[in-house]
Amino acid sequence: MNVRSVVALRSFAVASLAFTFACGPKEPPRQANIPDEADPMTESSSSSSASSGSSSSSSNGGSGDVLGSPPPTGKAATGKGGEPPQVASLAAFTDGLKWGTSHAELTKQFTQTNGVIWKDYDEKLAKARVGPEQTALEAEREQVKAAFARSYIEFKDTPTGYDTTGIRNEYTYKNKEALMWIERQGKKRYFFFINDRLWKIYDEVPLVEGGPMGKAYLDAVNKLNAQLNAQGRVQGADASKGIDATTVDWKDGTSHLRAVDRSNDHVVGIVVEDNGTLSNLAALRPNKPADPNEIDPSITAVTRGTNRVDPNAPTAAPSSSAAGKKPAPPKKK
Numbered sequence: 001m002n003v004r005s006v007v008a009l010r011s012f013a014v015a016s017l018a019f020t021f022a023c024g025p026k027e028p029p030r031q032a033n034i035p036d037e038a039d040p041m042t043e044s045s046s047s048s049s050a051s052s053g054s055s056s057s058s059s060n061g062g063s064g065d066v067l068g069s070p071p072p073t074g075k076a077a078t079g080k081g082g083e084p085p086q087v088a089s090l091a092a093f094t095d096g097l098k099w100g101t102s103h104a105e106l107t108k109q110f111t112q113t114n115g116v117i118w119k120d121y122d123e124k125l126a127k128a129r130v131g132p133e134q135t136a137l138e139a140e141r142e143q144v145k146a147a148f149a150r151s152y153i154e155f156k157d158t159p160t161g162y163d164t165t166g167i168r169n170e171y172t173y174k175n176k177e178a179l180m181w182i183e184r185q186g187k188k189r190y191f192f193f194i195n196d197r198l199w200k201i202y203d204e205v206p207l208v209e210g211g212p213m214g215k216a217y218l219d220a221v222n223k224l225n226a227q228l229n230a231q232g233r234v235q236g237a238d239a240s241k242g243i244d245a246t247t248v249d250w251k252d253g254t255s256h257l258r259a260v261d262r263s264n265d266h267v268v269g270i271v272v273e274d275n276g277t278l279s280n281l282a283a284l285r286p287n288k289p290a291d292p293n294e295i296d297p298s299i300t301a302v303t304r305g306t307n308r309v310d311p312n313a314p315t316a317a318p319s320s321s322a323a324g325k326k327p328a329p330p331k332k333k
Helices: 002-022 042-058 103-111 116-127 132-150 217-228 275-279 298-302 320-324
Strands: 176-184 186-195 197-206 234-236 245-251 255-262 268-275
Touching: 103 116, 103 132, 103 176, 103 186, 103 197, 116 132, 116 176, 132 176, 197 275, 217 245, 217 255, 217 268, 255 275
Parallel strands: none
Antiparallel strands: 176 186, 186 197, 197 268, 234 245, 245 255, 255 268
C-alpha cells in the first residue's frame, strides 16, 4: 500500500468517527438499575385526580343526609349550613292558590259556578246519561261544595278531633289559627290559616302501588328529588325542633316544601308553606301550649321563698327543763 493510500484511509477513518459523534446521543444512556425520576406534572396531575376522586366520593356518600336516589343530573344539591336546597320553583304544589287568601275567598274559589269543585264534575257530567244519573251527580256536587264550606274550624280553646291525627303539630290553639279541608283527586288536602290568611297547604297522599307518590316513603322522596332536580335535606324526628317524623325538605324564593314520613298511616304528608309566615311564626303564636307537667302557679306562689310556715302545724310543747325553771327575781334598785 503506497503512502497516498495510507493517508486517504486515515482521513476516511477520522471523518467516519466525527460523523458518529455528531449523530450519536448527546447524553450517556441511563443505567438500568436507576429508575427514572417522576415527572412532576404527571405526579401533580395524578395527585389532583386522586384528590378530586376522593372529594367527589366524600361529597356523594357518607354525609348522613342522603335519602333516596339523587336527582337525574346525579348532583346532590343539598342545602348549605343546615338549610334545605334552593330549587327553581314550588308553584306546582300550590295549584295556583295565593298565600294570604282569606277562608271566605278560598271558599268562593272552590264553590262558585265554574269554580274548582264545579270543574271536578264537568267530565263526570259530560259522560253521564241525561236524566237521573246527571241529577244525582249534580246533587253530589252541591253536597261536596256545602261540606267544604262547613269544614272551616278555628282552633280557639276547645280541643278538636284533629289533636289525635297526623296533623296535630301543624297548628296551635288561641293564636287565631284555623283550617279547611277537602278530599279530591285521590288525596285529602288541608288549608291552614293564621289571622284568616292562607299560609300552608298539607296533602295526605296514599302510599300505594301505582300511586302518584309510590308505595313507600322512599319512593315519594325519590320522585320529589327527580321532580325538583335537587336532593332534599333530611331531618330526623326531633321534638325540640317540632319535627315529629322523618322529614325531607326543599325551598324556593317564596315557599318551603316538606315531605313527612307518615308510613304508619299509609300516607306521605306533602306540605308547602309560605316562607314569610314561617319566618315570623314565633311572633304569630304568642300563646304557647300548656305544659301538662308544669306546676300550678298557686302552688309555686305558696312555696316560693325561705319563710315557709304551715299555719296549721301544731305548736311545739315547752320542754320539761324549761317548764321546771323559775323566773329570775327582779333586781333590787
